[in-house]
Amino acid sequence: MYQPTSNDIQVLRDRARQLGAQLARHQQGRLSDDELRPLRLQNGLYIQRHAPMLRIAIAYGMLRADQLRCLADVAQRFDRSYGHWTTRQNMQLNWIEVEDVPQALEMLAEVGLHGIQSSGNCLRNITSDAFAGIAPDELFDPRPYAELLRQWSSFHPELSFLPRKFKVAFTATSEDRALVQIHDLAFEAITAEPKASFRVRIGGGLGRTPILGPVVRESLPWDDLLCYTHAVMRVYNELGRRDNLTKARIKILVRSVGVDAFRDMVEADFKSLKQAGIDRVRIEDLDRVRAQFLDPDWRLASVSTDLVQSSNDPLFARWLRRNSKPHKIPGMAAIVVPIKGTGRPPGDITSDEMRKLADLADRFSQGFLRVTHSQDLVFPAVPSAKLAELYEALQPIGFAQPIQGLIGDMVACPGGDFCALANARSLPIADEIANRYANLDEQENLGPLELKISGCMNSCGHHHIGHIGILGVDKDGAAFYQLLLGGHSGHGDRASLGKIVGRAFSEAEIPDAVEAILDEYLESRLQGETFHQALQRLGPAVFIEAANAVRQKVSPPSMAASTLEQA
Amino acid sequence: MTTLMIDLANARLCAAKTPEQCFDASDVERPWLSTLNPDEAVGLHFGRVNDGRGYSLACRLREKYPRIELYAIGHIHEDMLYFLRRCGFRYAHLLDRTDSVIERQASDELRDLLFPFSHEYQVSAGDERFPKEKVDATRQVMGIAA
Numbered sequence: 001m002y003q004p005t006s007n008d009i010q011v012l013r014d015r016a017r018q019l020g021a022q023l024a025r026h027q028q029g030r031l032s033d034d035e036l037r038p039l040r041l042q043n044g045l046y047i048q049r050h051a052p053m054l055r056i057a058i059a060y061g062m063l064r065a066d067q068l069r070c071l072a073d074v075a076q077r078f079d080r081s082y083g084h085w086t087t088r089q090n091m092q093l094n095w096i097e098v099e100d101v102p103q104a105l106e107m108l109a110e111v112g113l114h115g116i117q118s119s120g121n122c123l124r125n126i127t128s129d130a131f132a133g134i135a136p137d138e139l140f141d142p143r144p145y146a147e148l149l150r151q152w153s154s155f156h157p158e159l160s161f162l163p164r165k166f167k168v169a170f171t172a173t174s175e176d177r178a179l180v181q182i183h184d185l186a187f188e189a190i191t192a193e194p195k196a197s198f199r200v201r202i203g204g205g206l207g208r209t210p211i212l213g214p215v216v217r218e219s220l221p222w223d224d225l226l227c228y229t230h231a232v233m234r235v236y237n238e239l240g241r242r243d244n245l246t247k248a249r250i251k252i253l254v255r256s257v258g259v260d261a262f263r264d265m266v267e268a269d270f271k272s273l274k275q276a277g278i279d280r281v282r283i284e285d286l287d288r289v290r291a292q293f294l295d296p297d298w299r300l301a302s303v304s305t306d307l308v309q310s311s312n313d314p315l316f317a318r319w320l321r322r323n324s325k326p327h328k329i330p331g332m333a334a335i336v337v338p339i340k341g342t343g344r345p346p347g348d349i350t351s352d353e354m355r356k357l358a359d360l361a362d363r364f365s366q367g368f369l370r371v372t373h374s375q376d377l378v379f380p381a382v383p384s385a386k387l388a389e390l391y392e393a394l395q396p397i398g399f400a401q402p403i404q405g406l407i408g409d410m411v412a413c414p415g416g417d418f419c420a421l422a423n424a425r426s427l428p429i430a431d432e433i434a435n436r437y438a439n440l441d442e443q444e445n446l447g448p449l450e451l452k453i454s455g456c457m458n459s460c461g462h463h464h465i466g467h468i469g470i471l472g473v474d475k476d477g478a479a480f481y482q483l484l485l486g487g488h489s490g491h492g493d494r495a496s497l498g499k500i501v502g503r504a505f506s507e508a509e510i511p512d513a514v515e516a517i518l519d520e521y522l523e524s525r526l527q528g529e530t531f532h533q534a535l536q537r538l539g540p541a542v543f544i545e546a547a548n549a550v551r552q553k554v555s556p557p558s559m560a561a562s563t564l565e566q567a
Numbered sequence: 568m569t570t571l572m573i574d575l576a577n578a579r580l581c582a583a584k585t586p587e588q589c590f591d592a593s594d595v596e597r598p599w600l601s602t603l604n605p606d607e608a609v610g611l612h613f614g615r616v617n618d619g620r621g622y623s624l625a626c627r628l629r630e631k632y633p634r635i636e637l638y639a640i641g642h643i644h645e646d647m648l649y650f651l652r653r654c655g656f657r658y659a660h661l662l663d664r665t666d667s668v669i670e671r672q673a674s675d676e677l678r679d680l681l682f683p684f685s686h687e688y689q690v691s692a693g694d695e696r697f698p699k700e701k702v703d704a705t706r707q708v709m710g711i712a713a
Binding site for chain 1: 593595615616617618619620622623624625626630644645646649650652653654664665666667676679683684685686687688689690691692693
C-alpha cells in the first residue's frame with residue numbers, strides 16, 4: 001500500500017492546524033455557520049443527530065496495523081471507544097466533540113490518516129476493489145492510479161465547491177467488486193500496462209434517483225486520467241444544478257442533457273486542458289507514486305498451496321471456504337474478517353477489537369489490512385500454512401464467523417440511531433434479522449445473499465443493490481420500511497437496481513417479511529439455485545405475495561424524520 | 568467600510584480598487600466574453616456562499632489570457648483566499664468582519680490563509696508552475712466553453 005512521504009505527512013499536519021484555525025475564526029465570528037460548513041465537512045466533520053461525527057478516509061480501503069491502532073486510540077481518547085466502518089471504506093466516529101477534532105486529526109496525521117474530503121461537495125475518498133493488487137483476475141494494480149487522482153484532487157482549488165458530492169471508484173477486473181456503476185465517475189481497466197487504459201463511466205449513483213452509470217468514454221489512456229477528470233468536473237462544476245439539492249448530483253446533469261451532449265462538452269474541455277498541459281501525467285509521476293507502494297513480502301508465501309492443509313476440522317474448512325478469496329500469489333490467502341454478527345451493528349468495532357485485529361494483522365498478514373465496501377476487514381497476505389493458526393486466533397475474539405457473502409454479512413448504515421438524515425432506524429432491523437439467522441447452518445443453507453439496509457433515501461446502506469434491500473421511510477412521523485427486490489452489486493454478475501415492491505412495512509413487520517421471502521425461496525428453489533437466480537427465474541410476484549402475508553393490522557409508531565445535513 | 572484589499576500574490580494588504588469590468592462569477596452564459604478586454608483588470612463577483620463556479624471561470628480566463636488581472640469581489644471570506652489565489656486571482660476584497668486579517672493587519676495569519684499547505688499536489692491557474700508559455704502558444708485553439 002501507499003506509504004506517505006514526509007511531504008504527505010506534513011500536509012496532513014498542516015490540514016489539522018488549518019481546521020483548528022478555521023474553528024477559532026468561527027468562534028470569533030469571522031466565519032458564519034454557512035461559511036464554516038463546507039470547510040469542516042471537507043475534513044469529515046459533521047453535526048449529527050446526537051453529536052458531531054468525524055469520518056476518517058481509508059484511501060481506497062488500504063490500511064496498516066499501526067493505522068488501525070491509531071484509530072483505536074483516537075476512538076478511545078475522543079469518542080466512546082468504538083468506530084464504524086462505512087460502505088465507502090471510511091471509518092466514522094459518532095460521538096466526538098468538535099473542539100477535539102483538530103487534535104484527533106493531528107494524531108491521525110502521524111500515521112498518514114485524515115478526514116480530507118471524506119465529506120462535502122468535492123471529490124470524496126476514492127474507493128477501489130478491496131482485493132486490488134492481490135486479485136488473480138486483475139489486469140493491473142489500479143491503486144497507483146487511484147493515488148495519483150487522490151493527490152491531484154486534494155484541496156483542488158478549482159473543484160472544492162461543486163454542486164454536490166462526487167464519488168470516484170477504480171477497478172481493474174471484469175468482475176465489478178468496486179461498485180463502479182454506482183459512482184459519479186468510475187475507471188475500469190481495459191488494457192494492460194505499460195499501455196494501461198480505462199473505460200470511463202459517468203453519472204451513476206443511488207440515492208433518490210438510482211442510476212447505473214453509462215459509459216462516457218470507451219478508452220482513456222492512463223496519462224490522461226487527471227486531465228479527463230478535470231474536464232468532467234469542470235463541466236459539472238459549471239453546469240450542475242445548485243438550486244435544488246436533490247437534483248445537484250452529476251447523474252441528474254448527465255440525464256438532463258443526455259450522455260452524448262455531456263460527452264461532447266467534456267471532450268471540448270478535455271482538448272483545451274490537454275493542450276494547456278496543466279494536468280499532464282508523466283511516467284515519472286506514476287513511477288514516483290508507484291515507488292511509495294510497499295507490498296507484503298511475497299517470499300513469505302507458503303510452499304504448500306493447499307489451503308485446507310491436513311486439518312480435519314469441519315468448522316475450519318467451512319471458515320476457509322467462506323472467508324478466503326483467490327490470491328495472485330500461490331501459497332498466500334486473502335481472508336475476509338466480517339465485522340458483523342448478533343449484537344453487533346454491521347461495521348461497528350471497539351478500540352479493544354481494533355487493537356486485537358491490528359496485532360493479528362502484524363502476526364499473520366505482515367501488518368497489512370483492507371476495508372471493504374461491505375463493512376468488513378481483509379487480511380490480504382496470510383501464508384496458507386498459517387491459516388489454521390489465524391482461525392484459532394480469530395475465534396476467541398469473535399471474528400472467525402464463516403459468513404462472508406451470507407445473510408449475516410449484511411450491510412447497514414448507522415440509520416436513525418445516529419444519522420440526522422435518517423427516516424428510520426437501520427440497526428434494530430439488522431439486529432433482529434441477524435438474530436433470526438444466527439444459526440450458521442441456516443445461513444449456509446440460504447447461500448449467497450446480499451441484504452442491504454438504509455435508513456433513508458441517501459442510500460448509504462446501498463439498499464438498491466442488495467438482493468434484498470430495505471429502505472427506511474417516514475410516513476406521517478412514523479418510521480416504515482420499503483422492501484426492494486432484484487438488486488445486485490455486480491459481484492459475479494451484472495449490476496442491477498432493485499425495485500420497491502408494494503407498500504412499506506412497519507418496524508415490527510419488516511423482519512417477518514424478509515423471513516417470509518426467504519422461506520419462499522427455500523420452498524421454490526431449484527438444486528444449486530441462489531436467491532438472486534431464483535428471483536430472476538420466478539420474478540418478484542411470488543416473493544411479494546409471501547411478504548404481504550405477514551402484514552399486521554396495527555403498526556407501532558416510531559421516530560420522525562428530520563434533516564440537518566446532507567450525507 | 569475598509570479601504571484595503573488583499574494582494575493575493577504577495578500576501579499583503581493594499582489600497583482597495585474595483586475594476587470597471589465586473590461580472591457575475593456564477594454566470595455560465597457569459598455573453599460579455601466577446602467584448603472582454605483582457606488587458607484591463609476584471610472583477611468577478613461572488614454572490615453566494617460556497618458557489619464554486621467562479622473558480623472555474625477564473626481558471627478558464629487565466630488559461631485563455633495568462634496575464635489577465637482578476638479581482639475577487641462580493642461575498643469573500645478569509646478562508647476563500649487560498650482557493651482564489653490558486654485559481655489565479657490577483658486581488659480580493661474581503662467582507663468587513665471584526666478582527667479580520669485586514670482590520671488587524673495580521674500579516675502572519677494572512678500568509679497562513681494564503682499558503683496553508685507546505686506542499687501542493689496539483690498545478691493550478693495561480694501557480695508559478697502554471698505553463699504560461701504553453702498556454703500562450705495554444706491560446707488560439709483554446710476557447711472559453713459556452
